[in-house]
Amino acid sequence: MRSKESGSPSRTRRARREDLIAAAVRVISQDGYPAASLERIAREAGTSKGTALYHFASKEELYQAVVTTLFEDGAAFMAERLRAAKTPTEKLRTYIETNLRFITLNPAHVGATQRIIENSGAVQVVQVEDAAAPLRRLLESGQASGEFAVFDAEVTALSIRTVIDGAAFYFLARPELDLDHHISEIVALFLRSVRPVPAAPTADSEE
Amino acid sequence: MRSKESGSPSRTRRARREDLIAAAVRVISQDGYPAASLERIAREAGTSKGTALYHFASKEELYQAVVTTLFEDGAAFMAERLRAAKTPTEKLRTYIETNLRFITLNPAHVGATQRIIENSGAVQVVQVEDAAAPLRRLLESGQASGEFAVFDAEVTALSIRTVIDGAAFYFLARPELDLDHHISEIVALFLRSVRPVPAAPTADSEE
Amino acid sequence: MRSKESGSPSRTRRARREDLIAAAVRVISQDGYPAASLERIAREAGTSKGTALYHFASKEELYQAVVTTLFEDGAAFMAERLRAAKTPTEKLRTYIETNLRFITLNPAHVGATQRIIENSGAVQVVQVEDAAAPLRRLLESGQASGEFAVFDAEVTALSIRTVIDGAAFYFLARPELDLDHHISEIVALFLRSVRPVPAAPTADSEE
C-alpha cells in the first residue's frame, strides 16, 4: 500500500516520528509498559534502535511525543464539538460524551499515555488537578443558574474525570462492550446525579 | 541474641515478610514503580537483597504478597461492615463508604497494588470484571425492589468501582483534601444517580 | 600460585578491588585510555563487567580508586624518605630522586593516572598548582638561606614537576633506559641550575 518500501530511507522526518509514536503506543498497549524497550519499539516500527534515537534524542523524548500528540489530538477533537453546546446541561453532556468518544477512537493511545505519565517521572503533563478545573467551573455555572443541584463541584468534577480516564482501560480490556451504549449510560448517570433534588412539588407535604 | 535490634536475624519469618511488604509499598509509593528495585526495597526494610530473596522466592512473589495482603485486609475490613446494611440503598451507601474508608486508611498500599497489577504481567489478581460483579448484583437487587431507577447496572457498577479505585490517587497526591467530606460527597453523588426518576410533578401527590 | 582458584568467589572485597585497580592500570597502559572499557578491564581482572560494577559503583569510581591508590602509595613512599634530608640542597635532591624513584617502581600506575586525570573530568585530584607548591617553598627556603641562586621559584618548581611527571612516559616507552643513571642525571641537572651564580670570586678576573 505504501508508495515505497516499508523502511525506505526517503521517508520524511515527520512520517518516521509518527511511525515510532504509533509503535510505542502499540507495544505499550500490547506488551505492557515494562516490556516497551526502545529495541522492541523500533522493531515494531520497522526500524532500528539507532534510528529511533536519531529521531528522538532519548526514549523520554519519544514518550513525551506520545503524550503531547494525544493531548493535541484530544484538544482538537474536543474544541469544535464543545462550542455547539449552550446550556450547562448540554455542555456537561457534550463534555462527557466527547471525551468518551475520543477515548473509544484512541483507546491504546490513551492507555499508553496513562502508563507513561504514571511511570515516567520526567514526562511533562497537564496536571490532573488542572484537567478537572474546567469541568468544575462548568458544574459551578450550572449550579449558579439553578440547573444543577447543590453538591461539591470539585469532588464531582474529579469523579467524572476519573470515570472518563478509567474508561480507556475497559475499552481496551473488554472488546465485547457496546461502546455507544456505554457512553450514553455514563452520560445519563452523571446527568441524573447533577439534577436538582425533585423538591416539594406542591404546597404541603414532603417526606 | 540481638532480639531487640531493628535488623535482628531473630525476627520471625512472619515479621520479616511483613517488613518487606511494607517496604515495597513505601518504595513504590515514594519513588515510583520503576525505581522499586529489590535492592532498594531490601534496604528500605533494613535488610539485604539476599535476605529478601530468602523470604520470597522472587520479586514477583513479593509483589504477589503485596497484592494478596491488601486484598485480604480489604476483605476483612469490608465483611463486618457490610453485614449491617439491609436495604439496597443502605448496602450501596455502605459499600461505597467502606471501600473509600479503607482506601483512606491504606492509600499507599492501594496505590502500590494498582501499580503492580498494571505493570506486572505475572501477578494474579481478581479481575476488575469480577470486582464489579457483586456491586452489579447489589444494584440489580435495588432495581428489582424498585428502590433504584432503571439503568444499566453493569455500566454503573463499573463507574462506581472506577471512582473508588481512582480515589487512592487523589488521597495520595493531594493531602490537603478533606477525606471525610470527599467520601460523603461521592456517596451522595451515586445515591442521587440511582434514585428513581422523580416522575412528572404534575398536580397532586408524589412520594 | 594463588591459594585458591583464580576467580574464586571467596576472594575478599579488598582483594577484588585491588585486582580491578591493577587491571585498569594494565589495560590503560597497554591498550590506551580509549580502549579501556569496563568489559576489557574486567576480563583482564579475570572477572565480569557485572562484578566490577558490584565492587565499584561506576567506572568513574574505579578510576578514582586508581588515582587515590597511587597518591596514597606515593605519599607513603615519599614521607619517610623526605624526613632524612636537612639542608635545602639535600631536600631538593631527595625530592627529585624520591619522586623519580617512585615512578620507576610504578610507571604504569603513574601513566594510567595521568591519562585518567587528563581525560576524566569528574575524577578529583590535587591540582598541579598545589602539587608544585611544596616544591616552590623548598626552593624559596634555599634562596633565603643563600644556598640557591636567585630565580623565579614558581617557574622552577613547575619545571621540575613537569620533568618528574613526564618521566613516567619515558620509563614506559623506552625500557632500554638506564633508570638509575637517568634519575641521577636529572637530579644533577636541577642541582646545577639552582646553584648560586659563581659570581666574581675575588678582585681580578671573571666574565
Place this chain on the structure above:
Amino acid sequence: MRSKESGSPSRTRRARREDLIAAAVRVISQDGYPAASLERIAREAGTSKGTALYHFASKEELYQAVVTTLFEDGAAFMAERLRAAKTPTEKLRTYIETNLRFITLNPAHVGATQRIIENSGAVQVVQVEDAAAPLRRLLESGQASGEFAVFDAEVTALSIRTVIDGAAFYFLARPELDLDHHISEIVALFLRSVRPVPAAPTADSEE
C-alpha cells in the same frame, strides 16, 4: 550563489578543512578529548557530520590533519628563527625560546595535538625520541666546544623537551601567567644548568 553566508556550500575545499581543524582544536581544548565527537566538532565548525566526513575520510584523518598542521606551522615558525643563532649557547637559547613562543601563540592547538597523540593509536607522529634528537646533537656540539658542561646530553635533551611540551598545559590552564617572564625564566634555568662547573674557587686561578 550564497557565497557570503557563513555555512555556504561554496566555501573552498581548503577553507572548509581549515574550519574543521580549528573546530576540532577548539572542542578538544574546551570540552576535553572524550567529548570531541564528530557531531560536536562539525557543529562547532558550522556544518554537519556528513560534510565533515566528506572533507576527511574519517575522524582519524581529521585528527591527523590537526597534528600535521601544527607540526608544519611549528616547523615554519622555528626554521627562520633558528638560523640566526650561531654559538651552541645562542642556539640553545633560541631553541627553547622559540619553541615556547610558538606554544604561547597556539596553546590550544598544541594541547589538542598532545591529547590526540596520547589517545589515538593510529595517528602517525614524529616520535618524541626523534623530537629530542636535534636538541641532543645541539647539546653535544656545545659540549664538544667546551661551552657546555659534561652531562648526559640525552637525558638533558629529554628534560628540556618535556618542559617545553608541558608548558602548553600551564599556558592554557593558568591564563594569569606572565608568559614572557615564564619563557625567559625557563631559558635561564636551562642555560644555568648547562654552564660548565665553576670549578673550585680556591685561591688563585679560575677559568
Place this chain on the structure above:
DNA sequence: AATGAATGAGCTTTCATTCAT
C-alpha cells in the same frame, strides 16, 4: 536465617560511518 559476592541478560545511549539525494 542471613548475606556478600558474582553474574548475565538487557537497558539506554553515543558514535563513526555509509549512503541516497
Place this chain on the structure above:
DNA sequence: GATGAATGAAAGCTCATTCAT
C-alpha cells in the same frame, strides 16, 4: 559539494537471581 537519514557496534549501567558460607 553537502547533508539528512540510517545503522550497528560498543559503551556504561541496572537488576533479578544464584550460590557459598
